[in-house]
């Protein structure tokens with residue numbers, strides 16, 4: 001641990017308590033304790049699938065049956081898990097007014113299910129679907145029912161074109177409103193707490209740099225190393241759930 005960098009939950013609690021505008025940024029690692037594999041850890045999705053292929057707009061358009069063979073079971077898996085103590089702690093920090101914004105790269109909706117509000121979902125989410133030809137919107141239940149009823153597993157709109165969930169695919173534009181909200185939150189943050197992200201995916205990987213360039217401070221709670229580690233005020237290489245529980249316990253009620 002570089003000199004001057006703290007690694008305790010108490011130091012993280014103190015940093016958050018001092019902040020006027022703390023912002024949380026999360027990645028797949030906050031959800032691994034709920035049972036959802038991340039991309040880059042050992043045993044993560046990257047080892048089994050090439051997400052750039054199965055989760056790409058090209059596959060969606062060129063081989064929809066392959067696309068839905070990967071996605072349909074994943075939707076069920078994501079629906080069957082629950083938020084863990086880290087999601088619950090983030091929601092509690094927001095309720096207490098300590099955290100002013102929550103930005104996530106995750107599509108699993110676990111922050112919202114833990115009680116967080118106005119979550120900025122920069123990669124979209126599994127909250128319904130839409131026809132990309134006629135824009136007809138459907139609920140996630142409807143999308144799954146249409147996939148299950150189809151011989152090839154491909155959910156189709158009444159207009160005949162295939163439906164797409166709200167998850168942003170590789171090769172697709174990110175939702176502009178969410179990206180603008182994420183940049184705005186980073187510009188206003190005097191503390192950014194990153195939980196469970198390798199910070200390798202742009203544009204999210206740029207957000208900690210924005211905070212630092214404006215004089216803000218950075219805390220990272222992620223098991224593996226990141227490019228920002230040497231610029232942190234607090235750097236904790238531990239599991240998100242127990243650490244965030246300890247952070248809450250260290251904050252005055």
Ligand code: NAD
Pocket residue numbers: 026027028029030031032033036037038039040041044045105106107108123195196197198199200201221222223224225238239240241
């Ligand atoms: P990543 O897989 O690149 O990195 C995850 C990081 O979290 C790693 O550094 C890992 O060491 C760490 N980690 C894993 N378990 C942890 C734990 N219990 N406590 C603390 N740290 C832990 O994830 P990323 O940075 O979010 O980027 C990958 C992309 O994958 C994102 O675009 C995201 O949309 C997508 N993704 C989302 C989900 C989800 O919605 N749950 C799951 C897989 C991938």
